[in-house]
Amino acid sequence: MKIVKIIAIVLLVAFVGIQFIPTTRNQSDTVPSTDFMLVNNVPETIQKKLQVSCYDCHSNNTQYPWYNKIQPVAWFLEDHIKEGKAELNFNEWDSLSSRRKASKLRSIIKQIENGEMPLDSYTLIHSEATFTEAEAEELINFITQLKDSL
Amino acid sequence: MSIAAMLLLAVSFTNAQEKEKMNHDHGDMKMDHSKMMNKNSDAKAEAILSDYFNLKDALVADDTKKAAQAGTKLVATLKAFDTDSYSKENQEELEDIIEDAVEHAEHISESAIDHQREHFKTLSKDITDMVAITGTKSTLYEQFCPMYDKGSAWLSTSKEVKNPYYGSRMLKCGKVQKTIQ
Numbered sequence A: 001m002k003i004v005k006i007i008a009i010v011l012l013v014a015f016v017g018i019q020f021i022p023t024t025r026n027q028s029d030t031v032p033s034t035d036f037m038l039v040n041n042v043p044e045t046i047q048k049k050l051q052v053s054c055y056d057c058h059s060n061n062t063q064y065p066w067y068n069k070i071q072p073v074a075w076f077l078e079d080h081i082k083e084g085k086a087e088l089n090f091n092e093w094d095s096l097s098s099r100r101k102a103s104k105l106r107s108i109i110k111q112i113e114n115g116e117m118p119l120d121s122y123t124l125i126h127s128e129a130t131f132t133e134a135e136a137e138e139l140i141n142f143i144t145q146l147k148d149s150l
Numbered sequence B: 001m002s003i004a005a006m007l008l009l010a011v012s013f014t015n016a017q018e019k020e021k022m023n024h025d026h027g028d029m030k031m032d033h034s035k036m037m038n039k040n041s042d043a044k045a046e047a048i049l050s051d052y053f054n055l056k057d058a059l060v061a062d063d064t065k066k067a068a069q070a071g072t073k074l075v076a077t078l079k080a081f082d083t084d085s086y087s088k089e090n091q092e093e094l095e096d097i098i099e100d101a102v103e104h105a106e107h108i109s110e111s112a113i114d115h116q117r118e119h120f121k122t123l124s125k126d127i128t129d130m131v132a133i134t135g136t137k138s139t140l141y142e143q144f145c146p147m148y149d150k151g152s153a154w155l156s157t158s159k160e161v162k163n164p165y166y167g168s169r170m171l172k173c174g175k176v177q178k179t180i181q
Helices: A002-018 A044-053 A073-087 A090-095 A098-113 A133-148 B002-039 B043-060 B064-079 B088-109 B113-134
Strands: B140-145 B152-156 B175-180
Touching: A044 A133, A098 A133, A098 B088, A098 B113, B043 B064, B043 B113, B043 B152, B064 B088, B064 B113, B088 B113, B113 B152
Parallel strands: none
Antiparallel strands: B140 B152, B140 B175
């Protein structure tokens, strides 16, 4: 019984302690001229969907949920966003070569087709980020067109 | 007399045209040849090809683990590639190719087989474009499977088709669409 108490106290102290460790926040007021939406003629419905479903982790600006300041959630988010941006940053789209663009577009199509993106851990909280079959089809058609026009 | 002269003129004119065309062709051929000559010596491109073929063979054998290992090796050989000896234009192109290929090889090194095959498709395009610039000392066969992802190509050192996109499920699907030498 005593041991349980000690463990509980240690965990509590650790939990409080990690709250003081700072994380970098992914936020920016400006949208660079290389942004995917700015350089491509993206239909409005798709723009909205990309913003809601992708831009939180694949751009320089995240719409953070209220609990993002609580550790270890903040770490988890920070990590995901870092990884997401390294794979694809929509804000920097036009700085990619045609070859890189084609690669990224192909990956987008595959990820949506296979239901791998958005991540389950993301749609769990952001249910609006999930793609309906029709939305997925619309996006895939658009991205395919874009890829073929490169 | 004047008719004969005109005929002669006409004949010599067409001859000259033909000759020019031939010269032109010949010029192209010569250029290609010299391109291949100076690039035949690129050992680093050969190392990339060798890792690419190990990866392809692992996918043919449905061996995810080996494919992942080959992917890891390929990342290293790609990063070790040196573009210095190429023209400025080719350097840019090669750097672009390498950057793209590295990404695909990285994904292959950490994915399940379906994913590995998806990335192998784009990787194959990158490597094919690389060989078009660097050349190679061996004869390569560009093979094509019309079924995988609306048609997908890959490179092989052997004429015989062994499909890396399907492995044992459809080993023989595909044909040689181009010989590269």
